[in-house]
Amino acid sequence: MLPAGCGRRAAAALRAALGEGAERRRELERRAARSRALLGRWDDEEEERPQPQSGSSTEHEDRPSPKELEELELLNRALEKALKVRKSILKTPLETQGATGQKWAGESHAPKKAEEQQVPVSVEDVPECRKVRAGSKKPLLLKKPSPYQLRAPYRTDPDVKKLQRKVPARCVSQGPRTAGKISSKGMTSKQGRSHRTAAGASGREVCAAAEPQETPGLSESAPNEQQSFSGGDSAAGKNSLATDKQLHDAGKKSSGFLAESSKKDTAGAWGRSISPGTGTLQEKGCQLKLPLPYRKAYSRNSRAWERCRLCQTSADATAARTRFMERIQTTFCSLKLSPSPAEIEEELRGLQDVPSRLRQYVEAEPADPSTLQGEYESLLTLEGLQTTVSQCLQKLQLLREALESQLRLCPDCTGDVGSCSPACVPVRGQTCDSPDMLAVPLLCYSSLQELRDLFALKLQVSMLHQEIALQKVMMAELLPVLEATPLLKGSAGLFRAIQSQLCEGGRRFPVLVRDELLD
Amino acid sequence: MRGQHREQHREQHREQHREQHREQHRQPGRALPAAVGALCRALPPRARPAPDTLRRARFDRPQASLDFWKLLYVLLKQIHGGRWTESDAIGAQVRFVKWALWYHGYGRPQLQRLPADGSAGSRELLLAFSWLLHSPGLLEQLLARSRVQTGDETSVCTIHLFTSGSHVDQNLGHFSVTETDLIRQPENYKQLLQLLESETTRLEAFLEWKQLEPVYWQWMETVLDNMAEEGDMCESQDVHVEKRRLPEVTSCCPWADKLTGQMDRLSRDLMALQEQLHQLVAQRKAAWWQKVATREELQKERFSATARKIEESIELKLGGLTSLCAPKKNKMHGLCRLVLRSKHPAGKMSLGRCVSKEAAAAVSAAEVITELQVREASLQRELQQLRQQCRHRLDRIAEGLEGVICISP
DSSP states (O other), X not given: OOOHHHHHHHHHHHHHHHHHHHHHHHHHHHHHHHHHHHHSBTTHHHHHTTSOOOTTOOOOOOOOOHHHHHHHHHHHHHHHHHHHHHHHHHHHHXXXXXXXXXXXXXXXXXXXXXXXXXXXXXXXXXXXXXXXXXXXXXXXXXXXXXXXXXXXXXXXXXXXXXHHHHHXXXXXXXXXXXXXXXXXXXXXXXXXXXXXXXXXXXXXXXXXXXXXXTOTTTOTTOOSOOOOOOBSOOOOHHHHHHHHHHHHHTTOOOOOTTOOOTTTTGGGGGOSSOOSOSSBHHHXXXXXXXXXXXXXXXXXXXXXXXXXXXXXXXXXXXXXXXXXXXXXXXTSOGGGGSOOHXXXXXXXXXXXXXXXXHHHHHHHSOSSOSSHHHHHHHHHHHHHHHHHHHHHHHHHHHHHHHHHHHHTTOOOOOGGGOSOSOSSOOOTTOOTTOGGGGSOOEEXXXXXXXXXXXXXXXXXXXXXXHHHHHHHHHHHHHHHHHHSSOOOTTHHHHHHHHHHHHHHTTSOOOEEEEOOOOO | OHHHHHHHHHHHHHHHXXXXXXXXXXXXXXXXXXXXXXXXXXXXXXXXXXXHHHHHHHTTOXXXXXXXXXXXXXXXXXXXXXOOOTTOOHHXXXXXXXXXXXXXXXXXXXXXXXOTTSOSOHHHHHHHHHHHHHSSOHHHHHHHHTOOOOXXXXXXXXXXXXXXXXXXXXXXXSOOHHHHHHHHOGGGGHHHHHHHHHHHHHHHHHHHHHHHHHHHHXXXXXXXXXXXXXXXXOOHHHHHHHHTSOGGGGGGOHHHHHHHHHHHHHHHHHHHHHHHHHHHHHHHHHHHHHHHHHHHHHHHHHHHHHHHHHHHHHHHHHHHHHHHHSOOTTOOXXXXXXXXXXXXXXXXXXXXXXXXXXXXXXXXXXXXXXXXXXHHHHHHHHHHXXXXXXXXXXXXXXXXXXXXXXEOO
């Protein structure tokens, strides 16, 4: 068999490769699970609480404990009471809403499960496109007037009107595909009305109100942890912003959706989170809104990136910098004139794919062109390719010489410089003034097929890289075993195995026939 | 008499010069600490020096040396995608920094001669650091590489589709998985928010730095002035000494070995191709002259016109080839954010709700696919070549196998 050391090293290399593969698979599975969760229904845990779990859910929610159910019941009752009160107060303002008013009236919603640790601001993220489940006999589902009405005592109509105004703008800005969705959602609203963001926005308000400790300014009318939902879809957009402003104006300190609440545990009754709404991503994804704190941070961040990208070095700075660079470079060894090792590597990288590309051209040439023109074309093409090849060879030679001369000054780097080469080599000639370095790096795809092809290829390429690396390691380990000593008796089997592994990728075996003379 | 005048003149000039120098030293005033401070704040969080370190280095204080070695080590490791830990030995740090500076083309021999225990050389390191700011654009690279990831780097087609239209950033147009998950479970993403905010702070420091840059470079020039005065500039002899190092130095650098291996393989590939083309061209030429010889009288007139057209079209076809040999400029490196963009640019973009900040560096999946296909082909070939090598060697071994005949599959 294999000598111990060699076997150990080979096994170690293989194990490392397997480990990498397993790690990658785990990572992919994790991401896939996350994506699957996002693609499923987002409110599964809420729905399954009072009902037996539906099979499609991928959530791992625990069943609500009896205590939680009890709390739920209490809260429901309180909710009913409060809303009865509101109804009477708010009927009038509702009528003055005008055209959109009717859309907000009389919606039915399912109370949200409150996650008290979620500061109200997070509720704003909740896309107001919860699908209304009319006809469902859930105990939590109550018919109430639109939650926005709960705000009315504290907020004046102009704010609501502001929301109204914003709604059309947002709708228009949606792509044609989503526009269709909005209207269809409007159609499917169980109440037969199309819902607008304001409803959702006010839903947020209510939710905000429902957290007395966080929103002192708004909580009077909703002393309980009452969450009401606005059904239907919404063109989120500016409406949420308007609402958010109001929340701020109300003196509520938006501590960000990350603020922890002390009542985390009791919130269990309301579910794991204030889910952004019922339904799936497919139904309402277009109307989702990022949480305000994130949105703010994100837009500040992307503005800062943009400013940095467009920021140009002032003339003074360029002049001063150039003076410094010129002076310091006069102190360099004269070898500075040749390309630096980084540049050599970059040039080489550019040449790597040339043989493949040229081969494509060669293979594209017809073997035997029928026409005179075809013949001529073919000839010219091949001659052109020939020129290119010799140019590349010349360039390669220059690079070799450059590398040699640079290596004469190479500092003594022993093994531990290890993974020296930059993972992503800085592009040649790139100085600090290239704006593209700070541009948003986007990879745009236009169809699912493209995406699939892209990733299949990426996987294939990285697998090839790994195969090649393993091949080299195996060659270095296994071939010397066979080449070194005079072969022992049992080597035939070893030979067969190694031959199969190194030459056929382990897929086929050579046949070894005993050479016995029959005489 | 004239000599005296000249002497006075010279003295005046020298005095003026000294005055200017003093001015330069005085001028920085508040601007310099601000510039240095902004510079430090624009560096990545784990590699942020105290402004004092730079100031001490300017005066070549040995106490600043260790810190500066560490600073360069961490920064360069980040560029090179390498791993490092707090406990990496100073010897390793020094070796790596020296190698990386050589790699990027920094040619001051004094740096290579600094002691391996990191006990001296802070001023040299300051110079190297400043050089790095410009030459591979250290700051910008670090910013780009450590960019907070809010997007997707993997396949998440369906989620992109479903959330189209909802992102504030019109350029992106839809949410990433991370962002969608953020909406669903905001409590899991505190860290992301913090990272975003600290990155914004860093970017603002960068902008401040760009404003105050001139002062910094002037300051660095004074460092060079000092060194010139100290007679530091006479090392031309040493350069020659360095050059006389033995050529077998290649084996000490694994990076160089790798590069040499690549060059060898490329050379083999190209020469094989050259051989193949040589044959093909010879064949074609022969076939061509045959064809032409028989029809020469008939075709000559008409053909010269078409010939020119053919030549032009070939030039076009092969025009792309010359760019093949040049390194691709501004190729996108590193992680990109996946974005779904339908081929039809109409729709939300045209409504101009947001100023579309056209990111200049958007790469299409189709391009990447093409490149990957080429890469795949060349990797396949490489693998086949390796296997072929093995076959040859094993065949030779098989001949030595006693009493056994090997029949390859």
